[in-house]
Amino acid sequence: MKELLLGNQAVARGLYEAGVRVVSSYPGTPSTEITEAAAQYEEMFCEWAPNEKVAAEVAAGASFGGARSFCAMKHVGLNVAADPVFTMSYIGVTGGMVLAVADDPGMHSSQNEQDSRNYAIAAKLPMLEPSDSGECCSFTKLAYELSEEFDTPVILRLTTRIAHACSIVETQERVEVPLKPYEKNPAKNVMLPAFARPRHAFVEERTRRLTQWAETCSINRIEDNHQKTGVIVSGAVYQYAKEALGDTVSYLKLGMVHPLPVELIRKFADMVDTVYVIEELDPVIEHHCRNIGVSVIGKEKFPMCGEFSQQLIANVFGIRTAESKQIEEEIPMRPPVMCCGCPHRGIFYTLKKEKVFVSGDIGCYTLGASAPLQAMDTCVCMGGSVSGLHGYNKARGPEAEKKSVAVIGDSTFIHSGITGLIDIAYNKSNSVVMILDNSITGMTGQQDNPTTGKTIRGDVTTAVNLEALCHAVGIERVRVVNPYNLKEIRTALREELEADGPSVIISRGPCALLKHVKHKPSLVVDQERCVGCTACMGIGCPAIRMRDGKAEIDENQCVGCDLCVDLCGVKAIGKPEVQA
Amino acid sequence: MTRTGKNIMIVGVGGQGTLLASRILGGAMLEKGYDVKLSEVHGMSQRGGSVVTYVRYGDCVHSPVIQKGEADIILAFEELEAARALPCLKPDGLLVVNTRQIDPMPVITGKAQYPDGLIGKIEGKGVQVLAVDALTLAQQAGNSKAVNVVLIGALAKHLGLEQQFWLDIIGKTVPPKFVSLNQKAFALGYQA
Incomplete structure (x- = not known):
């Protein structure tokens, strides 16, 4: 059957058809929908794991158990999962094991632009x-x-424009693959030095055999258009090149990007006068070509940074691109913002007012770094806020401890913030950690996690008790605040910064986009009372704007969270019925 | 047989429902036997930022993205986003724009001004513009949330397929109790 599927949905379909039994992932744009789509097939056990390392280990365990297994992650997730992945390379598989990693050239939704081919x-x-x-x-x-x-485990590499583009898939039936019988085999499955040494030799030999496979496999193919110029491409870049250059060049389309073929590339180079390697991010194919003595044009013509396109390629080849029209007017940018009613807004408003150092983390709340809140000092990686704050405070001493916090979401805290908190307790810094518990993994599109009490399929399960968890690792001062009560947030923050010993403040309010969150009627501004002081604009709510010197609330956007009400010195903001 | 396809860009503000519009359009063209590619952006950019989805169909579609001067039609859910996307429109292309203005954060914080009279300025450049007050039409249909479907209706009229085909597609896409509302919204957009 022909279906229009997102690249990610198509991977999930492939898992289903391949008879996969176990899928474990942590969400990460642009990989998330693979696992969401996989969970639609009842034949596969699917789960959200606490982080990518756990997910990869679950997949490894399922492979030991004889099943075809899978995990998906974004590029930076592979950094987290790298430990098991590198050693699973030595161990190999019992049931087949595949990892999908989705790179994000152009950083649509990521903190760096690393190229997973290097992994x-x-x-x-x-x-x-x-x-x-x-x-x-x-x-x-x-x-x-x-x-x-x-x-061997196999990595499937996607990029944003493949993962998040829909195209046509011819779907087939699922083939049930029986569990492989379990046989104890320590020499293969227990990586002690004595066992690992021969496995390393095996890996080198395996790469040699895979290289041979790469020479003749159908997914590495030459499209000979009898032209003087040849281009070597893979992934999304193949599509951009076909669009820009059509039949005016010959193509070597690589479906396997590691290990790369040798003779096939030499053969292709012999067919044409000039070879271009067109690849996003790092010059991986280009360096390989140079290593095997094939002279190519690559990064001297194409950028290392950002996403490619048909026009970028056309421009390099001197092809004129289309004309278009535009207006002279300057068009203001529209950066992403916290949603109307977002529980994070009041936290960052308070942190800015209190002028504290904010060690930030990865999630919707990273938007707390943007104007007008601008209340975040650092953001590195998942979980890095908590351990980073500890280091900052150890470097700068007790005065810094009274003026600094970490902010981290519920899902990110479980992912890898908890280990940093253990460090804070164990190595005694008076650090204050704020867990912004919005009851969901928000930024990636609302996935459940171990704190929400629901599995990927919505089944009820145990929920991590964050207060008890923080107590258990040795944090005595744990308190919960209402993120829509600015006074309560301020009081808690000041008290915990002054207190001796480490503290955790849990800000508890569900994501305003969650279906079960009931929105209240829109607030209105009493135009008679409003003096146009713009105090209400300080929270950066997309529903509030200034018109003719007075504040105005967009009733189509406002969800009545009341956060702006307390900011108004002249009490001009209120519920519609009060105003009437 | 070669059939002419189209490049359609759907732009708006995160949360307006542009994704659904592109999926309905893509599904319709698949049913008509075209090769189809859609490109979407998920994640951070969706949080109230500018969102762009591309729908391309034809005999054979390679790239999933549309670039400068390549769009036959831009369907804009918001005026500022229409202006931002304009350079992607072919000089003889059509802009279907919802007459709605949503202030972006730099305007809210006073760092920038929302330009006045954008639609007039775009028309002044000789661009073919169809301005639709989709919110009013959606309310006429019975629900302000049907803005989406009104705009698909306005766009569909320019894709050379009969109205009944689209009404059937909508009948198959939305839950049964919303079919008549959405078909009404579509028809109002189609007549706009």
């Missing part, structure tokens, strides 16, 4: 890269065949 090289793992949804599905299935044939 495939470093971990010595085969990596496939599809260039549309059809290939997302078929490469996923192929990955399991490769995994079991070559005794």
Whole structure:
């Protein structure tokens, strides 16, 4: 059947068709929908794991158990999962094991632009890269065949424009793959030095055999258009190149980006006069070509940074691009903002007012760094706020401890903030950590997590008790605040900063986008009372704007969270019925 | 047989429902036997920021994205986003724009001004513009949340397919109890 599927949905379809039994992931744009879509198929056990390392280990365990297994993550998630992944490369698989990693060239939704192909090289793992949804599905299935044939985990690399683009997939039936019988095999599965040494030799030999496979496999193919110029491409870039250059060049389209073929590339280079390597991010294919003595044009013509497109390629090849019209007027930017009614807004408003150092983290609340709140000092990685604050305070001493906090979401705290909090308790810093518990993994599109009491399929399960967890690691001062009560937030913050010993303040208010959160009627501004002081604008609510010198609330956006009411010195903001 | 496809850009503000519009459009073109590609942006950009989705269909579509001067039609859910996307429109392309203004944060904080009379200025450049007050039409249909479907209706009229085909697609896409509302909203957009 022909279906229009998102690249991520097509990977999930491939998992289903390949007979996969266990799927474990942590959400991360642009990879999240793979696991969400996989959970629609009842034949597969699917879960949100606390983090990517756990997810990869669950997949490894399922492979030991003889099942085809899977985990998905964004590029930076592979940093977290790298520890098990590197050693699973030595161990190989029992049931086939595939990891999907979604890179984000252009950083639509990421903190860096790392190129995961470098991981495939470093971990010595085969990596496939599809260039549309059809290939997302078929490469996923192929990955399991490769995994079991070559005794290796396989990485499927996506980029944003593949993961989040829909194209047509010819779907097929699921093939049930029986569990492999369990056999104890410590020499393969227990990586002690004595056992690991021969496995390293195995890995080197495996890479040699995979390179041979790469020479002749159908997913590495030459499209010979009898032209003088040849381009080597993979993934989304193949599509951009086809769009920009059509039949005016010949193509070597690589479906497997590690290990790369040698003879096939030499053969292609012999067919044309000039070879271009067009690749987003790092010059991985280009360096390989140079290493095997094939002269190519690459990063001297194409950028290292950002996302490519058909026009970027056309420009390099001197092809004139289309004309268009535009108006002279300057068009203001529209950066992302916290939603109307967001429980994080009052926290950042208070942190800014109190002029504290804010060690930030990854999630919707990273928007607390943007104008007008601008209340975040640092943001590095998942969980980094808590341990980072501890380091900051150890460096700057007791005075800094009274003027600094970490902010971290519920899901991020479980992901890797808890270990930092243990460090704070164990190594005695008087740090104040604020857990912004909005009852969901928000930024990636509302996934449940171990604190929400629901599984990926919405089934009721146990929920982490954050207060008890913080107490258990040795934090005595734990308190909960209402994020819509500015006075309560301020009082709690001041008291905990002054207190001896570390503290945790849990700000508890559900994400305003959650379906079960009831919105209140829009607030209104009494135009007679409003003096146009703009105090209400300080919270950066998208529903409040100034018109003709007075504040105005957009009734289509306001959800009646009341946060702005207390900011108004002349009590001009209120409920509609009071104003009437 | 070669059929001419189209490049359609749908732009708006995160949360306005542009994604759904592109999915309905893509599904319709798949049913008509076209090769189809849609490109979306999820994650951080969706939080009240500018959102852009691309819908491309034809005999064979390679790139999932639309760039400068390549769009046959831009469907804009908001005026400022229409102006921002304008350079992507072909010189003889059509802009279908919802007459709605949503202030972006730099305007809210007073760092920038929301430009006046944007639609007039765009028309002044010789661009073919169809301005639709989708909110009013949606309210006429019975629910202000149907803005989405009104705009799809306005766009659909320019895609050369009969109205009944679209009404059937909507009948299949939305839950049964919302079918008549959405079909009414679509028809009002189609007539706009």
